[in-house]
Amino acid sequence: MAGVVRRIFANLPRINTCNYVKTPLLSILPSVTSKFYSNVPTPYEIVDAQEDRKTYQGVIDNVNRQVAEKKQGRLFAVVHVAGKQVKITEGDVFIVEGYWPPDAGDKISLDKVLLVGASDFTLIGRPLVQRGLVRVEATVIEKNVSHTKTHFRKKRRKQYMRINFYRTPRTMVRVNRIEIVGEVNHPPAVTGLETRIF
Amino acid sequence: MSNSHLFLKSGFIRTPSQNGVGRYVCQLQRVVLKFCKNNGSSRGMRDFIESGLVDFAKNNPGIVVYLKPRRHRTAVISAEYLNGDKQYINCRNFAKEEIIKWLNLLKTQSGNTTGFRYRKLLHTDHPSIQGPWTPYTFKDPAENLAKFPDQDLSRPKHLPKTATEELLELFQRSSLGSPEGKRAE
Numbered sequence: 001m002a003g004v005v006r007r008i009f010a011n012l013p014r015i016n017t018c019n020y021v022k023t024p025l026l027s028i029l030p031s032v033t034s035k036f037y038s039n040v041p042t043p044y045e046i047v048d049a050q051e052d053r054k055t056y057q058g059v060i061d062n063v064n065r066q067v068a069e070k071k072q073g074r075l076f077a078v079v080h081v082a083g084k085q086v087k088i089t090e091g092d093v094f095i096v097e098g099y100w101p102p103d104a105g106d107k108i109s110l111d112k113v114l115l116v117g118a119s120d121f122t123l124i125g126r127p128l129v130q131r132g133l134v135r136v137e138a139t140v141i142e143k144n145v146s147h148t149k150t151h152f153r154k155k156r157r158k159q160y161m162r163i164n165f166y167r168t169p170r171t172m173v174r175v176n177r178i179e180i181v182g183e184v185n186h187p188p189a190v191t192g193l194e195t196r197i198f
Numbered sequence: 199m200s201n202s203h204l205f206l207k208s209g210f211i212r213t214p215s216q217n218g219v220g221r222y223v224c225q226l227q228r229v230v231l232k233f234c235k236n237n238g239s240s241r242g243m244r245d246f247i248e249s250g251l252v253d254f255a256k257n258n259p260g261i262v263v264y265l266k267p268r269r270h271r272t273a274v275i276s277a278e279y280l281n282g283d284k285q286y287i288n289c290r291n292f293a294k295e296e297i298i299k300w301l302n303l304l305k306t307q308s309g310n311t312t313g314f315r316y317r318k319l320l321h322t323d324h325p326s327i328q329g330p331w332t333p334y335t336f337k338d339p340a341e342n343l344a345k346f347p348d349q350d351l352s353r354p355k356h357l358p359k360t361a362t363e364e365l366l367e368l369f370q371r372s373s374l375g376s377p378e379g380k381r382a383e
Contacts, residue, residue, distance in 0.1 A: 073327075074324060074327055076327045088320075088322075092322045093213055093322075141222055143303070
């Protein structure tokens with residue numbers, strides 16, 4: 001049994017700071033096994049908030065310093081576009097399928113950023129990273145339709161056969177720039193005004 | 199059912215001369231509208247030429263527009279692109295709106311991609327920035343030093359509890375098993 005307990009913990013994320021305390025495993029396990037979902041967020045609980053802040057502030061300071069000195073290197077981002085998530089970096093081209101209003105030549109900014117990363121750090125949004133922290137600019141370079149796709153249905157012995165041909169609209173987008181413009185964990189006092197028109 | 203899709207040309211996203219990196223360049227070079235002056239099948243084309251063509255040409259100074267009347271022939275749009283592609287669209291019995299729609303499509307395309315299947319909807323020159331995943335990423339480095347055969351590591355990851363273990367647990371939870379429970383009695 002002890003072996004099993006250790007193996008399960010090995011699969012959970014490890015945090016090697018002393019201000020976390022492992023909650024007893026038995027309190028987690030029944031909820032996992034008996035219900036479909038669990039409200040237990042994590043098997044760790046914060047004992048000392050002050051101590052905890054000290055730990056993560058150091059990490060965030062490091063990230064901010066790297067960004068300020070422009071030493072972060074190439075950034076990548078996961079953005080939410082037209083109902084799908086794409087992992088992009090500067091210079092990428094991706095295709096958005098289905099009807100999407102932007103026209104060829106339009107410059108757009110992709111605002112729903114779910115994640116930004118460099119080689120040394122990753123900023124994960126819950127679900128989006130803080131508004132105004134990252135700027136992702138892109139250009140629409142092509143709008144066309146896909147090749148003809150066949151939608152064929154047949155039921156055997158039922159004299160039923162349908163054949164449909166369709167082409168879906170596609171939009172090709174070039175990513176021009178990804179950059180961190182704000183400060184991590186330090187949002188401006190008033191947000192949401194960037195896109196408002198008064 | 200046709201098997202034509204089996205022989206579709208396929209490939210990856212190609213963009214002519216890094217379009218959109220600095221600025222966007224319209225890839226449509228020349229468009230020729232062919233129509234008949236009398237026939238009813240070119241009616242929509244004639245309507246478009248009367249009402250919408252001048253606007254189209256004004257709004258798109260980079261595109262050369264030719265008109266070619268031909269007697270008793272179907273209306274056709276022929277488009278030529280900067281990469282040398284040529285595309286014909288048969289406009290028999292098309293309404294004016296349909297012609298506008300197809301012209302807009304030709305304008306925003308970068309070449310003739312009909313009959314071309316994209317294998318990936320994403321092109322990147324930098325597939326991984328933090329390094330690609332391997333089976334050893336995020337693994338406990340202590341496992342490097344493990345000597346095999348190792349009883350702990352060879353066990354299945356999630357073993358269901360055996361009946362004996364459950365009984366033992368029940369016993370331990372009951373007042374008989376725990377020393378506190380005994381004291382409480």
